[in-house]
Amino acid sequence: MKFKITHVTTYLFDSEVFLEPHYLRFRPCQTSYVDVSDFITTIHPQPVGHKIVQDEDNNVVEFCWFEGMTTQLTIRAESVLQTKSYNPFNFLIYPQSFNTLPFQYNDLQKKLLFSALEQLPISKGLIDYALSILKRSNFNTISYLTNLIKHLHDDFSVEYRAEGAPFMPEETFQLKRGSCRDLSWMLIGILRQQGIAARFASGYYYFDMIAPAYELHAWVDVYLPGTGWFDLDPSHGIFTGNTHFPLASSAHYQHTMPVSGGIRGSANSKLNTQLIIKKL
Template sequence: MKFLIQHNTHYRYSRPVILGPQDLRFYPREDGSLRVINFQLNIAPAPLGRNDHQDLEGNRVTQVWFENETDHFDIQLNMQVETLRHNAFDFILEPEAEVLPINHVEDFIITQGYLERIEIDDTVTAFATELARSVNNNTLDFLNALNQKLFADYNHIHRDSGVPQSPAHTLQTRHGACRDLAVLFIDCCRSVGIAARFASGYQKGDIQSERRHLHAWPEIYLPGAGWIGFDPTHGIAIADTHVTIAAAAHSRDTMPVIGNFNGKGVSSTLKYMVQIQVSES
């Protein structure tokens, strides 16, 4: 499946400011399931310097810095990518991954950050434990059941801004944006011993929708399968319908723009536009 993606981001400041260094995450995670056909990132004002590198999570980061004052900061992304994975379950699990809790002894140091729960809440633990028990602790059955439950039983809303709700809040209220459902899914997985991380990017979705947005979903690490994605907002296991831009143990490390500005008493506004065209390969 081929994606043609345009993502424009516009910051405006009430008075000229000095922009601090900005870390931009817009380049897709290139692996065996995705290839980048072309990629162009335009930045205004023109930066004084630019550095492209990988962060600790393996995400491509473009760091830019500036010299002069400005009343705007614009980022224009144009790219074409092709997703190559057609079957979300084209793997054979290692025996230790088939039943919960998964034994991560051999890769404990690597997976530790993806197993650590940020907020331990007994209601989330009980919810996940009971769901695992209902499927006889079968790993894939648990993941599919959790995915379908968050899809079918929760009210899906859109929020333009704000950090994710706590997993306990989303569980209690049964409503949330895609990032809220992703964080709840991740916490449920970690509570039963499954390594999980937060992913951000673009998805096929409803191509007739007038307005598109960045999307968020969880990715799960299973020995034998590697990292695989689930989308509780749409109730699917992810194959070729999503383009991952960044993935990390914590959602804050997947933000597309991280930086600051210097200017006393200055207010700022943010506007963005995402357009996605999808065609079958």
């Protein structure tokens, strides 16, 4: 399948500001199941400098800097993607000890995965909720991950929230609802508490809609030896497929934001976004 993605982000300021350097994360990742055949960004005001860099998490990021004053910043990112057939269950966990929880990464893996293992504060209630699912899964790693995301999908309501950081895991657990990023951050808290390396992923998710209204989506990367990093979508209760298009992943959600940067000035701002995903 072939897709065209158009993502327009506009910041409107009520008085003139100076734009500090910005990092942009709109370029879809090249994966084993997605070829990025075309990508272009159009930025207004036009930057005086622009460079493609890799950030601390090896995400491909556009770094740009500006001159002069402005009352808006508009970023239009256009991508053309070609997907391949993909079976998310085509893997072999090795060593076999990782098929059963709890498991232990070796010392080198712990060092390399350190940030993705950093525990978040979660309550006993949330720990017990996950533990009950683990027991019913007979402590089998893949059965547990499959059942866990299904329960999160069934037990929590998904709601749209345009702005703001993810809620802490306990807040989402108590509310029994949250945005895709809230559910993903809660899942990360659960997995890290159980010694499983997990990262926050941001990107696009295409599925057929009668009246298309796409938004930036969030899910979770999990690391298992032999399998590598693979993805879980708690909002939909599934392992991700070839219509999940990642933009960035990091142990810290701040490093997956599509736009990172500051301004000089005292203006208030308004954010407008438009995301169109078309199957060609």
